[in-house]
Amino acid sequence: MEVASRTDKPNGKDVVIDVHGLTKSFDGRTVVRNLSMQVQRGQIYGFLGPNGSGKTTTIRMLCGLLTPDEGTGTCLGYDILTETDKIKRLVGYMTQRFSLYQDLSVRENLEFVARVYGIPQPVAAARAAIKRLRLGGREEQLAGELSGGWKQRLALGACTLPNPQLLLLDEPTAGVDPKARREFWNEIHALAAEGLTVLVSTHYMDEAERCHEIAYIAYGELLTRGTVEEVIAQAHLTTYTVTASDGDNLAPLGEELAKLPGIDMVAPFGASLHVSGRDGAALETAIAPYRERKALAFTRSEPSLEDVFIDLMGKAKDNFQ
Incomplete structure (x- = not known):
């Protein structure tokens, strides 16, 4: 395939996106x-x-939908x-x-998308997408009547019908229940295993942990990137979990600790506190x-x-200010 032959292969791996500045x-x-x-x-x-x-x-910008002011x-x-x-x-x-x-059914939406993209045998292509995404039994249901999870599954089927090489997902599971989110991500991993590259923005930590690599961007600055393990290690945080045996509310303690030098982050987690610092000795x-x-x-x-992302947010400068 022409596209594959044009990508660089450092360490024997295709680089789909390579951008600078x-x-x-x-x-x-x-x-x-x-x-x-x-x-x-x-x-x-x-x-x-x-x-x-x-x-x-x-x-x-990464996929050519928006032209950067600077960079290549x-x-x-x-x-x-230019391309x-x-x-x-x-x-x-x-x-x-x-x-x-x-106001179109699941089947009608998929057949319409297939025709717009000029996919051969659009009816068969829509039928295959319905089967792959386990939408069977809902073919004639109107899209507007679907729950959030089923809508996301239908939307995923529509944007993968043309067989793209790169998939962009902008907070795809916002407002979707945990079971539907897990099923959605299982499908994403299946697509990636077939060679599809996926860029996804998310606010959910459990979803971030399902990515092969992550990048944290705050107010225009790329603060860290790598695997989840690498990102956590790069933060150099020392963390303690604080609990109270007498069942006291720890919120006042958290406010007190947050003011101390050597403590960079205090966050409540259930009935406990996570207390972290970048300088272990000072903490x-x-x-x-x-x-x-x-x-x-x-x-x-x-x-x-x-913990890492809360710490990073504390260090980031809001570009609206």
């Missing part, structure tokens, strides 16, 4: 600043960060500045908002007086991905 501004405000990254074929690459941090803008790169072997039309033909894009026809000094309280237990624990 991407920058984009709107109305004088820099939304993405000097971003560089690579994504390999068959990867599920997760984008995380607060709302307005530039995740969607980044995804659109390729997507699927094509230049993101965007070629890139767009190979991309499937699933937005947050359900964008199919509410130990800060919590030492509290260890003498018999009702409190400080247990050393591994920092979670959520």
Whole structure:
């Protein structure tokens, strides 16, 4: 295939996206600043960060849907500045908002999409998508009557019908129940195993942990990237879980600890607190007086991905300010 032959292969692996120094501004405000990254074929690459941090803008620049103000790169072997039309033909894009026809049935929507893309035998193609996504029995149900999980499954079927080489998912499971989310992600992993590359933005930590690699973007800056294990290790956080044997509310303690030098993050987790610091010795000094309280237990624990992201958000500068 022409596209595959045009991608670089460092270490024997196809690089589907290879960009350097991407920058984009709107109305004088820099939304993405000097971003560089690579994504390999068959990867599920997760984008995380607060709302307005530039995740969607980044995804659109990576695949040629939005032209950067500065920077260069390729997507699927094509230049993101000069060959965007070629890139767009190979991309499937699933937005947050359900964008199919509410008053058409599941079957009618899929057949319509197949015809728009000129897919041979559109009826058969729609039937195959219904079977693959386990939409059987709902073929004649109107799309507008589907629950959130079934709508997302239908939308996934529609954007993968043209057999794209790159799939963009913008917070695809927002508002979907946990069972439907898990089934959706199982399908994404099946597609990636067949060689489809997936870029996905999400706010869910459990979904981030299902990605092969993740990138954390806050207010236009790429703060960290790598596997989940690498991102946690790069944070260099020392973390303690604090519990109270007498059942006292730990919220006042959390407010008190958060003001101490050496403690960079305090976050409630159920009936406990996660207390973290980037300087282990300084953290130990800060919590030492509290260890003498018999009702409190400080247990050393591994920092979670959520701990890391809360810490990163605390260090990020809001580009609206």
